[in-house]
Amino acid sequence: xxxxxxxxxxPNVLKAVVTGKxxxxxxxxxxxxxxxxxxxTVEEILGEFKIQGIKIPESFLKDFHNRLQKKKDKRDxxxxxxxxxxxxxxxxxxxxxxxxxxxxxxx
Numbered sequence: 001x002x003x004x005x006x007x008x009x010x011p012n013v014l015k016a017v018v019t020g021k022x023x024x025x026x027x028x029x030x031x032x033x034x035x036x037x038x039x040x041t042v043e044e045i046l047g048e049f050k051i052q053g054i055k056i057p058e059s060f061l062k063d064f065h066n067r068l069q070k071k072k073d074k075r076d077x078x079x080x081x082x083x084x085x086x087x088x089x090x091x092x093x094x095x096x097x098x099x100x101x102x103x104x105x106x107x
Contacts, residue, residue: 028064036071 031045049056056064093099 024060028067032064032068032071035068036075042068 031040034040035042035045046056
């Protein structure tokens with residue numbers, strides 16, 4: 001027997017699990033993109049499963065939260081880079097101390 005072969009007495013169950021995992025991955029991308037873009041919330045997504053009486057396996061939930069955090073981090077870093085670029089070259093005045101500051105670069 002090969003290393004990557006899966007043996008089961010119930011090939012239909014195995015096929016359903018593999019197909020379900022692929023579908024979960026596709027939907028996971030859609031859900032996490034929507035959450036990161038503030039189209040909907042985690043509670044709305046997970047609430048639908050609860051309403052339908054579907055228990056999500058812990059490994060799937062972990063994958064969901066990890067992927068969501070990764071996308072949020074990427075969004076936040078892009079936003080910070082945009083802010084940095086917008087501030088370079090601008091002059092800020094601070095009336096309380098009669099001083100002006102020109103930002104040359106941000107690190």
